[in-house]
Amino acid sequence: MAIQNYREVSAIAQTRRDTKIAAYHNPPEVKESSLPNNLTEYALNSIYYTPEERTIVETEADVILEKIANREWTSLTVTKAFCKASAYAQRLTNCITEVLYDEAHERAQYLDDYLAKHGKTVGPLHGLPISLKDCFIVPPYPASIGMSNWANKATDKEQVIVTILRELGAVFYVKTNTPTAMKMAETINNVWGETRNALHKQLTPGGSSGGEGSLISFKGSPLGVGTDIGGSIRIPAAQGFQYGLKPSVGRFPGYGGRVGVTGQEFLVPVSGPMSRSLKSLQIYTKALLSATPWTRDHKCVPVPWRDNVIQPPGRKLRFGVLVGNNDGSVHCHPPVERALDLTVDKLKAAGHEIIPWTPRHHDVMTRNLGAALSKLGGTAILNDIKPHGEPIFGSMKAYEAAADAEELRVTQIREMIAERDDLQQEYFEYMMTGAPDGQPVDGIIMATAPHAAPRLRGLQADQYIGYTALWNYLDFSVCTFPVLFADKAQDKARDMKSFEAFSDLDARIQADYDADFYHGAPVGLQCVGKRFEEEKVLEMVGVIEQVLKA
Structure with missing residues (x-):
């Protein structure tokens, strides 16, 4: 049987979905030009x-x-x-x-x-x-x-x-x-x-x-x-x-x-x-x-839910916050910086300790993760989508390049694993001793992305996941939390003539920011804990939530 072109596949799939929705509901048609940016408020x-x-x-x-x-x-x-x-x-x-x-x-x-x-x-x-x-x-x-x-x-x-x-x-x-x-x-x-x-x-x-x-x-x-x-x-x-x-x-x-x-x-x-x-x-x-x-799952670890992990209850927490509100590779947009500053100020006012946190090997881990994703997945993904004639999206070009490259050798994979394991242990030790007094930090607060939320298709040329990817590489527990919405009056664009970018990528991402366009964009941050600290991370975010509300 001939392999269907992706357009034929898409038509069948979308018809199936739309028919099932129409059997129950028929939402009103709306002129796109009449819709405000906030679709949730419009619908409600x-x-x-x-x-x-x-x-x-x-x-x-x-x-x-x-x-x-x-x-x-x-x-x-x-x-x-x-x-x-x-x-x-x-x-x-x-x-x-x-x-x-x-x-x-x-x-x-x-x-x-x-x-x-x-x-x-x-x-x-x-x-x-x-x-x-x-x-x-x-x-x-x-x-x-x-x-x-x-x-x-x-x-x-x-x-x-x-x-x-x-x-x-x-x-x-x-x-x-x-x-x-x-x-x-x-x-x-x-x-x-x-x-x-x-x-x-x-x-x-x-x-x-x-x-x-x-x-x-x-x-x-x-x-x-x-x-x-x-x-x-x-x-x-x-x-x-x-x-x-x-x-x-x-x-x-x-x-x-x-x-x-x-x-x-x-x-x-x-x-x-x-x-x-x-x-x-x-x-x-x-x-x-x-x-x-x-x-039920052989690889699921037998760790039951743990209440009240932070002891003693109500103690003040110690958070590392990246110096300069950046990861050393890409700066955050102004509304994200404001969200970080606001969170830090509120935590300090509530008596929690903020420790300047220097990114350690963040760039290496981000680069390693990106390379691993493409090298280990390029051939598999391209073999699945090419027969259907699917175009390759811009931000997935690395997968296409990896599929055309020589297969990874066993020695290379061993070296990748050894480097990952060393970096995981090193960063664990950093969190256990990285405060000025040589004691542990409870968690790290940082952006989840340079943008509040990028433009549609805005990442096809300049995708950057460095703020999140390293925590997968380290296998740490992380939770996001909402902070504020971008505001054109408060979040003015940088003066790009005087701005010192880390790289061409950083410069392009910063140049993309337009205060009027991004007005109303939601901004959230993330709180990072160590491996298997899910309950503690949720408790820490609860503390952050309370100080933000206050």
Whole structure:
């Protein structure tokens, strides 16, 4: 049988999605020229939602769970509201791939009947709609990850984490868009097209969990699950004004999902929750670990949830903050610098210690990770997409070059692993002794990207993931948190005539900043802890959240 061109594949996939949405919802057509930048506010203030639906979609996961358990709301009512919201999110942002409305309604009704009959919930996530990044396997739905060869192929073996979340009470209703092979920091591919930021339509929601980020920002999901191999949870979460947790490899179950490149373990993707609420991340993590996932997934480590990790409770924390608000390779845009300065000032005012943190080998680790991704994945990815005639996106040219180069030798791979292990140990020791008094820091606070959120397709020529990628290389635990929105009055552009850039890349990224254009862009930062410190990182972000609110 002849291999279909990517355009034919795309038409079939998009028709399947659109038909399933239309069976339930028909969001209003809107003239693009009439839309403001903030699509979320536009939708909430329209007549699309009933008052009850608007209340539901604006409610965070912890309250939703409480209201369902107390029978103030039914799971079916909540599920229908988020299905309706996701349909409008798709119309305005193009964030959805697969539609599971039939199963979601059936599942929600089952959960309502169970609660009515037994007087208790099935688990801690009872009735909560949860959206999933496209790479998660929910049979029979395809998991295309933005690639033609997978876009219309049914799946048959459910992913371990999906099974566990369902048993805990989750309701799955949509899967969300990713870039090709999940290998870009913006969400665009040749099957589903480009997803845009719900909070600023001219900006990308980031990648690779960008569909999740946009849907959550739109209030089309109370909680989503993404994956991260170089920033793919944290970049969309930060650029969507959300919290997003990147755990260490093995903390959450990972077996059975679709990955861009199979068989390589130099850089292992991890899954994690994304939400507008920090408490939602804590609920998700505690619930997932309560199910002893290490009894289902051989590579999941047997570490149960730990409460009150920071001891003694309420003690002042010690945060490292990068000197000059940059990583030594690329400067941050003005609104990101303001977010960093604001966070530092608030923490200091609350009595926490801020320690100037010098980037150590950040550039080396970023370069090593980028080279490993392309060298270990170039041939595999190109072999999958070339037969369908898919064009190669600009920011993936390194994968094309790697596919044309000589195969890595065993000796080279050994050397890559040895260097990685040495750098991991060195940075661990740095965090344990890097303060002026030779004592440990609790965490590091830094940007997630140079931009608040880049322009649509703005990374095709100048993609930089140095602020997030090194933490994958080190396998540290990291969580993003929202801070502020870019403001043209406060975040003036630099004087590029006097600005001293680190490189041509840095100069181009800084020259891209326009205060008027970026006005209203969401800005988030990240808090870094050591390996397997997920609970501590969440607690530290809770402290940061409180001082920012104060």
